[in-house]
Structures are given as C-alpha cells and as structure tokens.
Amino acid sequence: MSENAESGTPVSERDPDETRRLVRERYADIASSSGDESCCSDVGGDGSGEGGDRGGDESCCSDSSAGTGSEQLGYAEEDLEAVAEGADLGLGCGNPKAFADMSPGETVLDLGSGAGFDCFLAAREVGDDGRVVGVDMTPEMVSKARENVSKNDASNVEFRLGEISHLPVADETVDVVISNCVVNLAPEKRQVFAEAYRALRPGGRLAISDVVQTAPFPEEVRMDPDSLTACVAGASTVDALEATLDDVGFEAVEIEPKSESTEFIREWDAERDLSEYLVSATIEARKPAVRE
Numbered sequence: 001m002s003e004n005a006e007s008g009t010p011v012s013e014r015d016p017d018e019t020r021r022l023v024r025e026r027y028a029d030i031a032s033s034s035g036d037e038s039c040c041s042d043v044g045g046d047g048s049g050e051g052g053d054r055g056g057d058e059s060c061c062s063d064s065s066a067g068t069g070s071e072q073l074g075y076a077e078e079d080l081e082a083v084a085e086g087a088d089l090g091l092g093c094g095n096p097k098a099f100a101d102m103s104p105g106e107t108v109l110d111l112g113s114g115a116g117f118d119c120f121l122a123a124r125e126v127g128d129d130g131r132v133v134g135v136d137m138t139p140e141m142v143s144k145a146r147e148n149v150s151k152n153d154a155s156n157v158e159f160r161l162g163e164i165s166h167l168p169v170a171d172e173t174v175d176v177v178i179s180n181c182v183v184n185l186a187p188e189k190r191q192v193f194a195e196a197y198r199a200l201r202p203g204g205r206l207a208i209s210d211v212v213q214t215a216p217f218p219e220e221v222r223m224d225p226d227s228l229t230a231c232v233a234g235a236s237t238v239d240a241l242e243a244t245l246d247d248v249g250f251e252a253v254e255i256e257p258k259s260e261s262t263e264f265i266r267e268w269d270a271e272r273d274l275s276e277y278l279v280s281a282t283i284e285a286r287k288p289a290v291r292e
Helices: 016-032 077-082 117-126 139-151 189-199 225-229 238-248 259-265
Strands: 107-111 131-136 157-161 174-180 200-213 251-258 278-286
Touching: 016 139, 016 225, 077 117, 107 117, 107 189, 117 131, 117 157, 117 174, 131 139, 139 157, 174 189, 189 200, 189 238, 200 238, 238 251, 238 278, 251 259, 259 278
Parallel strands: 107 131, 107 174, 131 157, 174 200
Antiparallel strands: 200 278, 251 278
C-alpha cells in the first residue's frame, strides 16, 4: 500500500479537494514527463511508479505484445497517423470517437482532454465548420495541449483550464460531450454529469469511455490514493451510473461493459488482476429535445 494511504477512510470517500489535488499532481507529472510515464503505476504497490514503465503511445500499463496500447483501446492505425506526436499519452480506456457519431459542423466538448488526442480526432470529424473544446484541470496538460494545436494545424480546437465539475462552458452550446477514462477520477460525479447536461443543447448527447466497477475492491485498493489516481478506486458501478444519469435528466441511457478490455486492464497492476473488479465501458445518454 502507498505510504500516502490514510487509515480508516476509503479514497473514494475522502475530501473532494484533496482528491482533486492528488489527481492534479499525478497528471501534472505525466504531462511534464512528455508521456514517459504510464498513468497506472503499480496500483496497491509502494507508490513509486515502478511497474508503470510503459508510456508514449501505449495505454495504461498495456501489453505491447498485443499491439500499441491505443490500438488495444479501439483506435485504428489511421487515427494514430492522423495526429501529430505528443498528443497521445496513452491515458484512456476506450475510444469515444468510435461511437460518438460526430458530424460536420457540430460542437464537441471533451471532459479531461489531457494533451488533446481525442480532441484532434474529433476536429477531423466535425470539420472546419465545427468546433472542439477541451477542458482539463491540470495547467501542465492544458499547456501541452495548446502546444499541440499548431502541430496538428487544428484551428477549430481550443483548450480551457477548468474542472469538469465546474465547466468553463456556456449553457446549451455543445452538441456532443466526450471523455476518456476521466469521470472516474472526479469525486463529485453527479455534478460532472449535471454540468455536461447544462452545456449540451437540447437533443445533445453524451459519449464517454470509462471504467466501471464489477465487484468490490480489495481493502488495500480501496484505501490507497494511488489506486484512485490510477483510474481504479474511483470507478462506479453500472447501476450507480445509470441512476445518476437518470437523476440528472438524461434519457436513452446505455452503458455497455466491454469484455475485451480485460486484456489490457489485467496489465494495470503487477500484483493483482484488476479485471476481476473493473472493466471498461461505453456510456451513452441524450439530453431530451425541446418539446413543441
């Protein structure tokens, strides 16, 4: 267990500000290392980062023998070739582009945009008449993403510093909200979905890749701050997510666990098979259209 672990309180139940600080610090380090670190570093280990030795274009602790991490997550080779080096830090658990059904002229909002990989792919989908806004709470990530705008000649993409639970986005200005393995990191998930709902135009849609909890976590995972920042201990169950989305006002909620994700999730921790407790899923929902 990490030396930072506190006794008595599961990490998912601790002070939200403290949780945000831990997440911000971890991803600031990743951004500053230019992708040399993996986002999953020996969950439940000593917190040193040992075991998280794969970075760059590979996903969280993915097994490169099965192809690049991004290919394991569902990205096509043409996706990887379309985005300039430096934007794909391998921090996701899926590919929201594959099911977001983005169309030319739409406005897309990416929650937790990191170095901008999914934003640049979305920009190609919505075209010059469309717009993509990425929001991230880590200054180092926003700075890195902004540097990548010119590298990708993406004049229709912008990045804003902010928390996904308090989005710096006006009401009803977005057609599609995407995200890739970020909502699990948020301590106030209902507020995140409420903010996404606020930003969406009537009839707008949610298309998120994230991890969901399928079984109770072991005590050492529940208590370890590293397990939270590594996209593990903050995961909600499918039932909890469905209830939250429904409560916020979304309709047509569909959450589909991806059994094939066990292939890379079991590589996230050298000490235990996290696929026994966790799986990646697609999360889709729609904001009701205005009734005539």
